Amino acid sequence: MKITEAADLDASVEEVFALRTTEAFQDEKCARSSPLRHTVVIHREGDHTIIHTVRAMATDALPEAAQRATGAELHVDETQDWGPADADGSRSADVWIRLRGLPVTLTGTLTLSPTAAGSHQALAGSLRAAIPIVGGRIEHYAAMAITRGFDIEAQLVGESLRGGR
Numbered sequence: 001m002k003i004t005e006a007a008d009l010d011a012s013v014e015e016v017f018a019l020r021t022t023e024a025f026q027d028e029k030c031a032r033s034s035p036l037r038h039t040v041v042i043h044r045e046g047d048h049t050i051i052h053t054v055r056a057m058a059t060d061a062l063p064e065a066a067q068r069a070t071g072a073e074l075h076v077d078e079t080q081d082w083g084p085a086d087a088d089g090s091r092s093a094d095v096w097i098r099l100r101g102l103p104v105t106l107t108g109t110l111t112l113s114p115t116a117a118g119s120h121q122a123l124a125g126s127l128r129a130a131i132p133i134v135g136g137r138i139e140h141y142a143a144m145a146i147t148r149g150f151d152i153e154a155q156l157v158g159e160s161l162r163g164g165r
Helices: 013-020 025-032 064-070 135-164
Strands: 002-009 036-047 046-060 071-083 089-101 104-115 119-128
Touching: 002 104, 002 135, 013 104, 013 119, 013 135, 025 036, 025 046, 025 135, 046 064, 104 135, 119 135
Parallel strands: none
Antiparallel strands: 002 119, 036 046, 046 071, 071 089, 089 104, 104 119
């Protein structure tokens, strides 16, 4: 299943990137997805900034087959590998999301590009749930969660930058 999301942000790519790569921002992003608990690790490797989050989520909204596979918790393991800025200031990250205990993955690209009014954030990814019979339903639930997470990030960027100005 293809996933595409986009949002216009009222801040420059540099401001958005600087904010996204703070532990405080990532902690709040995770907290807003209502996890049972979460961890955030941000580190730099050369000219790359790597953000790794793990969220333990309750599984009561998942189909019964998924609950049997994961138990009471589902661990959402997300990595964003941000490269250096391009000549025009834009940035992109390779994104991987894996649901531990289930053969469900998202691979894609998250981009930040400059606009006249600030910046544009876009996600293009491929979601795959390799589970016979219920895979389509699992993809549907996962797609809703990914879309919600994207919206949370865009909203949090706006709130954080308005509060900081």
